[in-house]
Amino acid sequence: MMKLKPLVMFMMLATAPLSFAATTMKDAVEQTVLKNPEVRAKWLSYKASSDEQDVARSNYYPRVDIQAFAGYERLDSAQPNNSGNSGFSHPGASIELRQMLFDGFATQTEVRRLGYGKLTRYYELLAASDQAALETINAYLDVLRYRELVGLAKDNYAVHKETYDQIAERVAAGVGRRVDLETATGRLALAESNWLTQASNLHDVSARYERLTGMPPDVEMGQPTDFGPMLPTNTAELKERLPANPAFKSAVYNIRAARADAENKKSDYYPQFEFRARQDVGNNRDGIDGTYNDSVVQLVMNYNLFRGGATTARASQYAQQLNIAYEMRDKTCRDIRQTTQIAWNDVSRLKEQLGYLDQHVLSTEKSRDAFRRQFDIGQRSLLDVLDTENELFEARNALVRGEYDFQLSRARVLAQTHQLLAALQLSPLENTGPDDNLGDNVTEDEKIACSGVMIESVKLDREAAMAARPPRAPLPVPEVKAETPAGTCDKAVTDLVANWSNAWSGKMMDTYLSFYSEKFEASGGRSRADWEAKRRARVSKEGGITLKLDNQTCKMNGKDRGEVTFTQVYTSKNYSDTVQKTLELQQESGKWKIIRERVTSGRTE
Structure with missing residues (x-):
């Protein structure tokens, strides 16, 4: 299959429809990587850096200039035998070739600097x-998160509205307290x-999603990848992967670009040699008729002897710029290490916290x-019920x-x-980097503890927490009552309970649910389908x-009912x-x- 060049691919993307509906996480990320203006700006910056290097490389090649002229000239002569002024036509042309032979390594170091600059732009694109x-x-x-939170807030509102209506009916009937209605x-x-707040949050994250992808979130968004x-399976593997971070790579190549720039500024210490060849053709030079042909071949040397200390000062200036690049690399390493450690700790912490x-x-x-059942029979206050509803809402x-x-x-x-992109089976706009063999790869530039000592996660020492508590007063010993002798049950009843228990512990859901009647009354007034x-x-x-x-005890209530x-x-x-439970059969x-x-x-339950 023929591969498209990056520029051709970019032009195709630029002329394609602005966006497509992103129904999966992969689609959304692909949309952003291909179309987001910030990413495209980095890609264009990388392409421009390649052209900039070609400009510097042109100094290796000869320069050829052609000049042609024609016009009228007037010559005023002060000679005694010249009776006055004279005018004449003086056409001509010239061609000149100039070839740099030695410029103090200025072109070489400039090409190297821009090569490393191109690598810097490339890794900035990846970052x-x-x-x-x-x-x-x-x-x-966030869109999926707040859609769920809006749903929870909606259900929470419905529960509170039902409670309000129930209390209002009681107050209207004269059997409820008005203070409960106010509560x-x-x-x-x-x-x-709360519902309105979550709906507003959903709107805000949807706007952020649209800014990144160029399209509003789809109504049916797929599950996250x-x-x-x-x-990584452990911290050792994590540390091995960190040097691949493109921000770190960019900082390393920025050092090498700064080093080449510092070397470039030393070129003024050297003489410059240039080969020049020129051919001139002209007529009526200085008013004297005739055709003139001049040929010049030169080796020109230019060597500055004094410039007020500017050369030394400039070399020192760019040496400090190199030191700045070192410091920025170290800062980048610290930032990467901090961000990675926090994310890695969050993975393990949240995994445990979810349980x-x-x-x-x-x-x-x-x-x-x-609490709701107890409220219905007068054993709990309305405030107790509403507090547990709010606690459940916050817990969810x-x-x-x-x-x-x-x-x-x-x-x-x-x-x-x-x-991240590889995990989604995606690639950046430019997946192949430029050649980094520019003759000045100092390995020490990358030898820094970006993946140094990782801070250990804080472990929860539950035993130590309990040991620090003051001793509890002994609980009163409850009076031991004689056990009630078990009643006599049909063997089919005891077999059902045993099989019910085995199906539950064995997670055989169809068998487990088959022991329940279609008329089973679930707690809390829920339907059997919701309970199931x-x-x-x-x-x-x-x-x-x-x-x-x-x-286990058994009680028969006739031939067809039992407990x-x-x-x-x-x-x-x-x-x-551990609970005390009764099954009504x-x-x-x-x-x-x-x-x-x-x-x-x-x-x-």
């Missing part, structure tokens, strides 16, 4: 492409304000459901933010190691489940609890089914 890609990924994730009114206003497989945030949501959901928001921050932290690590969806999501999470049923009560000890990867078409599931003590 700009990586940065634009990272900003686009950030904007893409519900205030919380409803807060929920609506999983960058996990591309990440805690998920647990917070799960526990708060259970508390909210329990924190989980959403954590999930997207985690994905962004992975992209930040890849951007620092110059692997949440159960599938929770049980299917990563990690095994251990389930132990102790102190089984037991102590349930549940353990999973991120959660564990009913026979349907000759099979026992669970119609209600109640937690009577401990954590609630």
Whole structure:
């Protein structure tokens, strides 16, 4: 397949439609890398640097000038025998060749300087492409993030509106307190304000996305790319990847360009030699008729002896410019190391934190459901219910933010190691760099601890935290009551409970759900479909489940109804609890089914 030259490709892109709909993260980043004005400006700067080097290289070649002239001249003579002034026509032409033989290495060092300058511009282009890609990924994730947060705020508003309507009905019926209505009114206003805030945030990040990609975000945006497989496996591998950072490469070549510039300024210490050849043809020179032909061949030397100390001062000036380039390289290294360490720490920290945030949501959901049931029977105040609703809203928001921050932290690590575009199977506008073999590659320029000692992440020492606490007072010993003897149950009932437990711990969801009646009454007034969806999501999470049923008792309420009560000890990867649970059973078409599931003590469902 024929490869398009960069300029041809650029012209095709420039004349193509402005944008295309970006439905995936890869599409959005590709749109930015190809069309974003900042990236294109860096690309054009790189192309201009190549032309600039060609200008300097032209000094190696001869210079040929042709001059032709024609006109009328008037000659006033002061000679005694000349009776007056005379005029004459004096046409002519000349051609001159000039070839630089030696200029104190000025051309050589200037070509080298501009060559390193071109390499600097190239790596600046790569750095700009990586940065634009990272900003686009950030904007893409933010759009998805705030779409979810708007959805949560919308649901939170609906819950508070339902609560408000319920309290308003009670007050209107004379069975509710007006202070509860005022509380519900205030919380409803807060929920609506939160919804408006998140909607405004979504608008702002959508505008940022449009600025980067040139198009508003698509209605159906795909799931983010999983960058996990591309990440370094440990800090040692991370340190090995850091020298590939294009910002660091740019700083290194900037040093070499500054060194060549300093060498260039020393050319004034040398004489300059130039070969010149000229041929002149003319008529009527000085009013004397005739044709004249002059030929000149010269070797011209020019050597400055004194310039007021300017040569020495200029050499010192550019030596200091070289020192500045060294300092800027060191600063770039420190910036890269800081940014990389923060991103790398965020990856590990957020991965662990997501487990805690998920647990917070799960526990708060259970508390909210329990508080609502207790509120319905007068055991909880409205303020308790609204507080748990707000806590659940904030917990869900924190989980959403954590999930997207985690994905962004992975992209930040890849951007620092110059692997972000490769992870998306994309390339920058210019993927092949210019030749860096310019005869002055000092290896010490790159020998700097950009990937030096990495600061260790702060570990949570839970044992030390607990050891620092004052000792607790002993808890009162509860009175031990005799166990109630277990009732006699149909063997089919006890078998159902055992099989139900095994299906749950084995994550056999279809079997597990088959033990529940279609008329199953979920807690919190939820529909069976909603309850089933949440159960599938929770049980299917990563990690095994251990389930132990102790102190099982049974009670039959006739031939077709029964209750089984037991102590349930549940353990999973991120959660564990011990509760007292009762399963209410009913026979349907000759099979026992669970119609209600109640937690009577401990954590609630």
